Amino acid sequence: MKLFIKKIILYLLPLLAMSAISEYLLRIIPNDYNKKATIFRRDPEKIKALILGSSYGLYDLNPAYFKQYTFNGCEALQSLDLDKKIFDNYQDRMTNLEYVIMPISFASFFFKLETSKENHLVKNYCLYYNLHATNDPTNYFELLNQPFSVNRKRLVDYYINHIQDVKITDRGFDSTYNTRQTNRQLVGPTASFAIKQLNITDFSKYKELRRCLEDIIVKCKARNIGVILLTPPAYKTFYSLADTAELNSSIRTCQSIQQDFSNVKYFNFLEDTDFTIDDFFDLSHLNKVGAKKLSEKINAVIENNNSDLLK
């Protein structure tokens, strides 16, 4: 028995040592999440307008075009429950916050990162934002969260090839969507296929996610913070082929929330004709050019509705 345990430990020790070192090295690799979390921790009082949401905020809204100091706290696939957790975590420290801007996509009320296929991304909120975002212990370790092959690539890329993984600006905007896609990706079978992938089949999260959004709004109202909800622009193929049930449901929910809360303004840019084919990176995301347009529009909204929203 003792020999057996001794042998097991002998096999495990090098693995455990290697794991501990790798875990440490992985955690100190700079990435978008720890950069954003650092800004939240370092300069929260600077933030006057905060953008929360998923890729529709990350790529579609560039804080550089806002007059006030705006920070983009969005990440790809960041769901409303995580927006709420981030807001709860830092709201007390964002003493000068005046606006929260939240793009609400067709999926916002139906998609929760924790229960999605991409749930491995939840680890970023646990590790770098120090949020209790899940009960799954694997999400509290880099090594347990992804296959070693993926982590090995990250280690080699950063420590040997010196490849940086940070894509965001100091204000949290991701400008990697700087081109426009080919027509093939915006119309035709490839587009239809892409839209089919986006269709939601699970409506069970609606109530929970709506509550998360309303919770943010209530807290904002208590602190006289205005909330801007927006449906981001999409290319015409998208809204003509996408499942209208979920799109309409999202839009109706935003309209209803606007009626219920005086500090909320809702804007629907879905079919805004100001956005042409040159503004889109793909069917539902803007590129850098489109992001500038949308950001300027929102900035104008803030400028014009200042007194309205900050009641």
Add this chain to the structure above:
Amino acid sequence: MNFISPGFALFLSIVFLLYWFVFKKNARSQNILLLVASLFFYSLFNFLFSGLLIFSILFNFYIGKLIENTRKRTARKWLLASGLIVNLGILFCFKYFNLFSSLSFVNNFNSIPQAENIVLPLGISFYTFQVLGYIIDVYNEEINSCNDLLIFSTYVAYFPKIASGPIESAKKFLPQVAVKRNFDYALATDGMRQILWGLFTKIVVANNCASFAQPVFENHDHYPGSTLLLASFFYLFQVYCDFSGYSNIAIGISKLFGIQLSRNFNAPFFSTSIREYWQKWHITLTSWMMKYVFTPLSFSLRRFKKAGTLISIIVTFVAVGLWHGAEWTFIVFGLLHGIYFIPLMLFPKKNNDPLSHKQTFFFNLARFSKMFGLFLLIMLTCIFFGSRSLAESFGFINKIFSDSLFSSMVWPPFTSVFRTFITVLFIVILLATEGMQRPQSHELQLAHIKSPYLRRTIYIAIILVILLFGSVMHINFLYSRF
């Protein structure tokens, strides 16, 4: 709690240490620990279904005793019938209710609703078949009923096999837990090797195959025939490596507790006939079906001679298909396997020579072509196994046999030529290892390699391969949903 999770590793370590250091006094204390650990393990999946498991344990324990203590033949028959009705009734309620309630859709195969209204208790097919086998064996006086509820509970709920088998016979399992287990170093290390091989087949082969096959099966209409053909190849290996990986891990874990479980797979792709294939694929289910379905059925149909045997085979394999789930695709899967037996029955060969352990197969073209032909037939059935509806299955097959078979591949998301090549390479390594290790009870039994350094190098190489090439994207075991 998945076998491949840090939580399970912690759970297993704690139970292992308690078992050999704290509860080692006698069989009773060892069984108490195993039962508590098993019920805890099961309740983590669904607390309420633990109640169903406990009911199944109590009901079958007492019905077994009643059958044994009843001398009147008719009364014994009634008791057996009630045992079968209750067990199959529970299985029916949870697993087949939706299928049978939808028989009005029989003319529209596409619209058969899935069993989504009723949540399936984990491992219900596995433990129900175990207890059914137990009460039938008691009825047939093949075994005595178990007199100790603790031992019987351990038999049914034993955590390494509760989720996905192997389907253990009471005759083999009960005597093992009736006596005190002493730590056997050779058995425990053998168990660790078997776990390692199971991890390799699941994490490296099955999961990498799944990365290619799953997205294609989910959206087959967006891929050309060439991609579909490769996906069905990968899917067959995904199913095989996923389930055989699970079985190896379960058997290996059990060895750590000094309990031997039955072998479930034995290099099935080296079979040259469908009969041999089923003797090597999901062996415990096949044995169960042969004993409790095929044998009594063919005996009762013996007056019809060959036709009776054929009907028995078809019925048995449809039952095998149905065992997997309440879907038409599984029924067709079973039916096809049954049909594959027809030539064997109509044109029996006197010299049916399955590959012996010592034979080499590499240079025997006739044998290789038989194996390859069988492999293609199995691959065809796997398309039904992996599709969500019959319409999808036929669409999938149609597309494979269309012109698009010769068009260039479309790679599913997150796959690449390199990754696919690596996956194929590991499949080749897996098959070569299985081919070489056929005489052994599992693939990593390397006692015949004299050099301990070489053996250790092999173990370390496998650990490194798992770390470097393993994929955790499809970590759940396919068979845990049955």
